[in-house]
Amino acid sequence: MNVVQEQLSFAGPLAEVYVNQFATVQHLYESNPAEASSWAERVAWLDQSEHTRVDRKTLAARLREYNRQYNPDPAVEQAIHQLEQPGTAVIVGGQQSGLFTGPLLVIYKAVTILKAAKDASVRLNRPVVPVFWIAGEDHDWDEVNHTYVMAPDLQVRRIRMHRGGMERLPVSFTKVTSEAWDKALTELEQLLPDSEHKAVVLDLARSSSADADNLSVAFAKLMGTLFGKYGLVLLDSSDPELRRLEIPVFEQMIRLNDELESAYHETVRDLANLGFEPSAEVAEDGANLFYINERERLLLFKREGRFEDRKGKVSFTADELLDELREHPERFSNNVLTRPLMQDSLLPVLGSVLGPGEIAYWSLTRKAFHKLGLKMPLLLSREAFTVVDRTVQKHMQKYQLSWDDVKDAEGFRRRRDAWLAAQERMPVDQRFDEVIAAFVDLYNPLIEELAGIQNDLSRLGAVNRDKIIGQIEYLRGKAKDTLEKIHETGLRHFDRIQLSLFPLSKPQERVYNLFDALNRYGEDWIEDLMNIPYELTGKHRIIYL
Numbered sequence: 001m002n003v004v005q006e007q008l009s010f011a012g013p014l015a016e017v018y019v020n021q022f023a024t025v026q027h028l029y030e031s032n033p034a035e036a037s038s039w040a041e042r043v044a045w046l047d048q049s050e051h052t053r054v055d056r057k058t059l060a061a062r063l064r065e066y067n068r069q070y071n072p073d074p075a076v077e078q079a080i081h082q083l084e085q086p087g088t089a090v091i092v093g094g095q096q097s098g099l100f101t102g103p104l105l106v107i108y109k110a111v112t113i114l115k116a117a118k119d120a121s122v123r124l125n126r127p128v129v130p131v132f133w134i135a136g137e138d139h140d141w142d143e144v145n146h147t148y149v150m151a152p153d154l155q156v157r158r159i160r161m162h163r164g165g166m167e168r169l170p171v172s173f174t175k176v177t178s179e180a181w182d183k184a185l186t187e188l189e190q191l192l193p194d195s196e197h198k199a200v201v202l203d204l205a206r207s208s209s210a211d212a213d214n215l216s217v218a219f220a221k222l223m224g225t226l227f228g229k230y231g232l233v234l235l236d237s238s239d240p241e242l243r244r245l246e247i248p249v250f251e252q253m254i255r256l257n258d259e260l261e262s263a264y265h266e267t268v269r270d271l272a273n274l275g276f277e278p279s280a281e282v283a284e285d286g287a288n289l290f291y292i293n294e295r296e297r298l299l300l301f302k303r304e305g306r307f308e309d310r311k312g313k314v315s316f317t318a319d320e321l322l323d324e325l326r327e328h329p330e331r332f333s334n335n336v337l338t339r340p341l342m343q344d345s346l347l348p349v350l351g352s353v354l355g356p357g358e359i360a361y362w363s364l365t366r367k368a369f370h371k372l373g374l375k376m377p378l379l380l381s382r383e384a385f386t387v388v389d390r391t392v393q394k395h396m397q398k399y400q401l402s403w404d405d406v407k408d409a410e411g412f413r414r415r416r417d418a419w420l421a422a423q424e425r426m427p428v429d430q431r432f433d434e435v436i437a438a439f440v441d442l443y444n445p446l447i448e449e450l451a452g453i454q455n456d457l458s459r460l461g462a463v464n465r466d467k468i469i470g471q472i473e474y475l476r477g478k479a480k481d482t483l484e485k486i487h488e489t490g491l492r493h494f495d496r497i498q499l500s501l502f503p504l505s506k507p508q509e510r511v512y513n514l515f516d517a518l519n520r521y522g523e524d525w526i527e528d529l530m531n532i533p534y535e536l537t538g539k540h541r542i543i544y545l
Helices: 013-020 020-029 036-048 056-071 074-081 106-122 177-191 198-209 214-230 241-246 246-254 257-273 318-329 339-344 354-361 366-371 390-398 403-407 408-423 427-452 455-501 514-521 523-529
Strands: 002-005 090-095 128-134 146-150 156-160 232-237 286-293 296-303 306-308 315-317 332-333 350-356 376-379 385-387 541-543
Touching: 013 090, 013 241, 013 354, 020 257, 036 350, 036 376, 056 074, 056 214, 056 232, 056 241, 074 128, 074 214, 074 232, 090 106, 106 128, 106 214, 106 376, 106 514, 106 523, 146 514, 156 177, 177 306, 177 403, 177 408, 198 514, 214 246, 214 523, 241 246, 246 257, 246 286, 246 339, 246 390, 257 286, 257 296, 257 354, 306 332, 315 318, 332 339, 339 350, 339 403, 339 514, 350 354, 354 376, 385 390, 385 455, 385 523, 390 455, 403 408, 403 455, 427 455, 455 514, 514 523
Parallel strands: 090 128, 090 350, 128 232, 350 376, 385 541
Antiparallel strands: 002 541, 146 156, 286 296, 286 332, 296 306, 306 315
């Protein structure tokens, strides 16, 4: 395995500036993780602010109970024991609970969390625990209900999970039947190409989905199987028992809601002054909190002193909303702007591992952190990879294609077209027509001369001429068939390169699923990822297998 850093810019402009020109946007963030002093300052602040967060022992007790159910590895138990001790920090990152974990970037985020925690522990000489925040409170079913694999016919195929009703509930509360799981598993088995790893992959898929009545449970079981041995602690943001621990934080968010809203809008203006658009909606009069009413998760807004959804299905005064919170905390959840605040109120966060889009929308939250007496943690870029298997490498070498040739869609298309045109340097029909014409020009005079000797020789010569032309035509057909097959093979090679590295015109990590990768590369592939040296900046790297 050879790992090479190669540029791939699918990040938004703000994330690019954050990584490469931090000083330009420093006032939008708290500190630069590339500076050693930032780590020491963050740890010192965590020690000083210990009393402001949810009690460690209470939190650890709930995490222990949850992980014993879905992620029962001794390494996880040890990590939670460490988290229980004062002075232990965490590196945290999160993602929605997608079908079969969703795209590969989810796996890369978990790997980054683990590496960053290990790196920070050595850097600071204190325990740093890795935590994966499962965003089970999100309700956008269409974002999590599918995943993609490359089928044997070299097509990108979607596997989709169906649900019974159409309620807009959090994913962790959205029921999935055993029949729906069976259908998705059958599709996975049919669409994965045969390989020496396929049986193991399918067993992993079946075991993680067994007795899982929602996607978050299956997600947790699968992530636990993959990463529990490394000590990755899992947390479901929609866990009702965890929600009870968060009541004091929600109380603050409700009481200081106007100040929080003002902080978000101020930052929108700061972004505009720098020429950036906000990457998350900052709605006018938005409360940035959700309330679950019956079978629907409703975003709350402030209207004439009340907290209401857009359609007026629910309406509370601030005091009524606080009473509802204390009575039914499971009905409350955060949006993208308040989730970072909840995360830091719950955990002693040293650093948060984020993708490019998350780095952009976190820029909106620094002033909101301060309103709650918090400080934004270090923001660590998720590692980004493209895996190039041996077959694709051979194809790229055969057609003399570099990474730069492939990543540029227009350039790649031009190279493909140029190759195809080059195959026509022998115009088959023209050359065979020339040969037949030259043969006839030479042979017909001979037939005429033979006629002067004996008519039978002339007739025999004509038959012989036609037979020879027939043999030439046969060779013409064979030549054309062969060239067509050569073209078809070559074009499939180009298709394989493009579909492997940039399926659906997107980076590989944003499309293909974990099981697609394990089926191709083997179950040791996760270990290989863990052994790749940690890259603090998260800059894109290619893994040549």
